[in-house]
Amino acid sequence: MNQQEANILTVDGLNVSYGNFQAVQNISFDVRKGEIFGLLGPNGAGKTSTLSAIEGLLKPDSGTVTVDGYNSIEKPLHARASLGVQLQSTSFQPELFVIEVLQLYAGVYGLSLSKDDILAILRDINLEDQAFKKFGQLSGGQQQRVSLVISTIHNPKLVLLDEPTTGLDPQSRRQLWERIEAIREKGHAVLLTTHSMEEAESVCDRIAIIDHGKIIAIDTPQAIIDKHRDDPEVISVSRRGKITLEDVFIALTGKAVRA
Amino acid sequence: MATIIPKTSAVLTSLLRADFTTQWRNRRAVMLTLIVPIIILTSWKGLISIVGGPFVLANSITIGLFASGLMGYANAVARDRDKGIFQRLRVAPVPFWAIMASRLLVQLAMILIITTAVFVIGKEYDGITLSPVAYVFTYFTAIIGGAVSLSLGQMVVGWIKNPETINSTTRLIYLAFIMVGMFGELNKLGETMDDAVQWSPYGAVKTILSTSMEPDKWTSHASMALLVTLVYIIIFTTTGIKWFKWNTK
Ligand SMILES: Nc1ncnc2c1ncn2[C@@H]1O[C@H](COP(=O)(O)OP(=O)(O)OP(=O)(O)O)[C@@H](O)[C@H]1O
Ligand SMILES: [Mg+2]
Numbered sequence: 424m425n426q427q428e429a430n431i432l433t434v435d436g437l438n439v440s441y442g443n444f445q446a447v448q449n450i451s452f453d454v455r456k457g458e459i460f461g462l463l464g465p466n467g468a469g470k471t472s473t474l475s476a477i478e479g480l481l482k483p484d485s486g487t488v489t490v491d492g493y494n495s496i497e498k499p500l501h502a503r504a505s506l507g508v509q510l511q512s513t514s515f516q517p518e519l520f521v522i523e524v525l526q527l528y529a530g531v532y533g534l535s536l537s538k539d540d541i542l543a544i545l546r547d548i549n550l551e552d553q554a555f556k557k558f559g560q561l562s563g564g565q566q567q568r569v570s571l572v573i574s575t576i577h578n579p580k581l582v583l584l585d586e587p588t589t590g591l592d593p594q595s596r597r598q599l600w601e602r603i604e605a606i607r608e609k610g611h612a613v614l615l616t617t618h619s620m621e622e623a624e625s626v627c628d629r630i631a632i633i634d635h636g637k638i639i640a641i642d643t644p645q646a647i648i649d650k651h652r653d654d655p656e657v658i659s660v661s662r663r664g665k666i667t668l669e670d671v672f673i674a675l676t677g678k679a680v681r682a
Numbered sequence: 683m684a685t686i687i688p689k690t691s692a693v694l695t696s697l698l699r700a701d702f703t704t705q706w707r708n709r710r711a712v713m714l715t716l717i718v719p720i721i722i723l724t725s726w727k728g729l730i731s732i733v734g735g736p737f738v739l740a741n742s743i744t745i746g747l748f749a750s751g752l753m754g755y756a757n758a759v760a761r762d763r764d765k766g767i768f769q770r771l772r773v774a775p776v777p778f779w780a781i782m783a784s785r786l787l788v789q790l791a792m793i794l795i796i797t798t799a800v801f802v803i804g805k806e807y808d809g810i811t812l813s814p815v816a817y818v819f820t821y822f823t824a825i826i827g828g829a830v831s832l833s834l835g836q837m838v839v840g841w842i843k844n845p846e847t848i849n850s851t852t853r854l855i856y857l858a859f860i861m862v863g864m865f866g867e868l869n870k871l872g873e874t875m876d877d878a879v880q881w882s883p884y885g886a887v888k889t890i891l892s893t894s895m896e897p898d899k900w901t902s903h904a905s906m907a908l909l910v911t912l913v914y915i916i917i918f919t920t921t922g923i924k925w926f927k928w929n930t931k
Binding site for chain 2: 478479480491493500501503504505506508510512513514515516517518519523524526527528529530531532533557570
């Protein structure tokens with residue numbers, strides 16, 4: 424397998440701007456098959472903007488995105504068919520029953536699932552009892568779980584998750600990590616953002632730290648920690664003796680809270 | 683493994699099912715679009731001998747069409763855009779036109795429902811009947827009138843992003859059309875105003891509807907009104923699509 428075939432996603436020289444403000448500056452990285460890749464960065468760093476460009480929601484100023492060999496601008500439908508997506512802020516028609524939301528997305532992804540198939544999916548995430556409740560009546564965390572299960576409903580080769588654990592209780596969070604690891608077992612890949620350095624350190628095979636629209640570090644969590652463990656800033660922010668990814672993250676991106 | 687893009691027909695079927703279900707769950711709000719047409723049909727009963735049945739039916743249908751396109755369609759699009767419902771659909775392998783086509787087919791059904799409701803109430807309550815050809819003709823012109831109102835709604839959601847502002851704007855336009863419908867025909871507003879009323883989206887749609895209810899009396903004035911509606915549709919649609927953004931951020 425050459426490099427090209429090993430990658431499910433290649434982002435090359437990506438630039439995204441809103442008016443005069445450049446949110447993503449010349450970002451390049453790739454995600455390999457069977458890999459969990461974490462995109463970390465402070466609020467406003469450009470994580471969601473990067474994902475939006477990959478998803479085709481916004482047109483980059485320059486740069487290319489290749490999903491499973493398909494250029495996302497030239498072959499948008501092919502690229503999107505290989506993607507499973509959970510957006511940072513998304514919703515489904517609040518009037519639809521939960522089961523109807525799943526039926527809609529099963530259909531949209533070209534699956535023919537029976538009612539029992541869909542109930543089985545809901546049973547999996549312990550929401551079978553809510554199947555005939557309106558989506559708008561679910562709690563925030565329950566809505567998040569529906570959104571997450573839809574992101575993998577068609578068994579996509581690459582799953583993009585923008586802050587997937589936000590709003591989840593510890594049980595659902597743990598179940599999510601199990602599901603994410605199951606995706607890796609299948610040889611598929613996950614690109615996720617998170618603000619939890621602990622989670623990133625324990626589940627991500629590789630991470631990129633992004634700040635002010637630029638990648639400032641990209642490697643395995645351990646390699647990034649090892650590379651910076653002797654930096655004076657890292658030692659000064661470390662509070663527990665043992666250097667963690669969070670210490671390195673804060674040292675690299677600064678202590679100041681972002682706008 | 684080759685990537686399989688879902689069949690557009692299957693995607694459209696799923697979208698339609700969801701959009702019709704949503705519309706059905708909102709049937710109370712849908713009923714509201716029929717309120718003013720029903721008020722006209724009942725309160726103008728005494729006027730029928732003076733102004734004629736087609737005049738009453740045409741005003742009712744026109745008001746109903748604008749209620750549906752402005753308040754129904756535009757507000758639904760504004761809300762779903764603001765909530766990110768479109769964004770989620772757009773990251774799926776769905777052609778963008780399919781998302782809109784499904785919405786528009788729901789609206790087409792609404793046009794037919796409004797027109798039928800006005801015909802039925804007009805016949806049962808007011809005793810207004812038309813020739814079979816006239817009924818068929820009027821369904822066609824109602825679809826054209828519906829297109830004027832939908833494209834106007836599209837222009838509003840293209841122009842404005844905030845759903846609350848869209849809500850009040852569409853209500854304001856709707857109210858203006860009701861005023862035009864109620865008072866504009868009295869010929870008491872002076873010549874300039876009368877012209878403005880006649881060739882306004884409301885007036886033009888009303889003219890093609892009332893004339894198609896008596897097809898043998900089709901005039902060059904009606905042809906002109908039909909042309910004007912087509913021009914409105916083209917202008918509203920192009921600007922409405924050109925300005926439209928899928929998200930509000
Ligand atoms: N539609 C928009 N118009 C203008 N500026 C925007 C828009 N969307 C994002 N931005 C700006 O672009 C920058 C990057 O935003 P982005 O949403 O990508 O950040 P993020 O890394 O996902 O942050 P968070 O952790 O808070 O989700 C921010 O400064 C933000 O204010
Ligand atoms: Mg974000």
